[in-house]
Amino acid sequence: MSPTNRTVVVTGIGATTPLGGDATSTWEGLIAGKSGVKALEFEWAAEQPVRIAAPIAVEPLEVIPRPQARKLDRSAQFALIAAKEAWADAGFEAKAGEDPSVDPDRLGTVIASGIGGVTTLLDQYDVLKEKGVRRVSPHTVPMLMPNSPSANVGLLVGARAGVHTPVSACASGAEAIGYGIEMIRTGRADVVVAGGTEAAIHPLPIAAFGNMMAMSKNNDDPQGASRPYDIARDGFVMGEGAGVIVLESAEHAAKRGARVYAEAVGQGISADSHDIVQPEPEGRGISHALQNLLDRTDLNPAEIMHVNAHATSTPAGDVAELKALRKVFGDDADHMAVSATKSMTGHLLGGAGGVETVATVLALYHRVAPPTINVENLDPEAEANADVVRGEARKLPVEGRIAALNDSFGFGGHNVVLAFRTV
Secondary structure (H helix, E strand, O other): OOHHHOOEEEEEEEEEEOOEOOHHHHHHHHHHOOOOOEEOOOHHHHHOOOOEEEOOOOOHHHOOOHHHHOOOOHHHHHHHHHHHHHHHHOOOOOOEOOEOOOOHHHEEEEEEOOOOOHHHHHHHHHHHHHHOHHHOOOOHHHHHOOOHHHHHHHHHHOOOOEEEOOOEOEOHHHHHHHHHHHHHHOOOOOEEEEEEEEOOOOHHHHHHHHHOOOEOOOOOOHHHOOOOOEOOOOOEOEEOEEEEEEEEEHHHHHHOOOOOOEEEEEEEEEEOOOOOOOOOOOOHHHHHHHHHHHHHOOOOHHHEEEEEOOOOOOOOHHHHHHHHHHHHHHHHHHHOEEEOOHHHHOEOHHHHHHHHHHHHHHHHHHOEEOOEOOOOOEOHHHHHHOEEOEOOOEEOOOOOOOEEEEEEEEOOOEEEEEEEEOO
C-alpha cells in the first residue's frame, strides 16, 4: 500500500468529562443515560440568565500535582489527563525515545481548543486590575495560548513529527482528529495523539452565549435542559472536558501487537459560507461534508449503522443536520441509529469532537449506541428524517463490519464529519 493511502487505526482512548474522570466511566455514564448538567454554584452565577452547566466530574488537582497544574490553563490540564490515559491505553509504557516501540520523529500531536486559555486570560486580567502588574503570573502567555494543550501533550509523549492546533470553533476537536488521520495516511507520522479540549465555564463566556440566545435557560431543571430533537429545545448547555485518541498506522500497530478499537476511515470537510453563527437551514454545507467523506474514502453508506450527531439542542441546528443525512444517504439513513450525547455531557465546544469521537469508537467496539435523553416530544422534522435512539441504549448489529460517523459543526460555518469502522 502506498504511503499516501495507509490504513489508520485507533489504538488508545482517554477522556475526562462531566460524566467521569476517564473514558471508562464516561462511557458507562453515556450508556446509562446519565446527565452531567448541574446548577452553577459560583457567586457570579446568581446574576446570570443562564445558571446551569456541565462541569468536569473529577477535578484536575485530584490527578495532576499542584505545582504542575499552576503552570497550565484548565483546558491544558484536561488535555494532559485524557492524553496520558490514551497513551497508556494504547500500550506505550514511556514517552517516545524511551519506549523503543515508537520513534519520536514519527510521532505527532494534534489537540484542538475552540477558545483556548480563556479562563487564564480573564482571571489574569482581573489580577492586573485588582492587584497590579507585578502580581500577573509569568506563566500567563504559555497558559493562555490556544496551542498550549497540544504543546504540553507533545512534551508528555515526546512528539517531534509535528504539534498542531486547529481552531474551528465547535468543530475544532473533530478537525484535529481528521488532521491526525491525514498525517498518518500521507506518511508524515506513524502515531498521532489527537483530540479536543475546552474549559470555558466562566462568567464572560456564559453571559455572551446567553445574550446570543444560544444557551438553554431552563435553570429549574438542569438535568433536563439539554434536549436535542425535543420540540421544546431552547439552546445548548455548556460543558467542559477533553477527549483524546491515539491514531496509528495499521502496519505500525500490528508490528507492536497493539489492541485495535476501530479503523479511522477518514474525514469530510466543508464550509457553509452562510452566516458567522447561524447554520445553513437546509444543511447544504453539512451535505457537502458528508459527500466529501464518501468521495475521499471507500466508505459504503450501507455499512453505516450509527451516527454520533452534533445535535447541540438548538432549534435550527439539530434538524438541519438530520436533513443533510437524509439528503446524502436517502433510504440508507433508515438503518442509522442516531445518538445525541450532548444531551448528557452538554456541549464541550472545541472539546466536543474529541469526546464524541471516543464515544463513537466505543459504540463500534462494544456494538451499542448510547441513548439521547430528555426527548419527551420528538420534533416531527427529526422523526421524518432520522432514527433517533431515545430512552435506552440500543444494540448495533453484531455480525460483519459496521461503520459509524461523528459529526461536528462550528461557528464560522465549519463542518467536519469523521468515519470509523470495526476491524
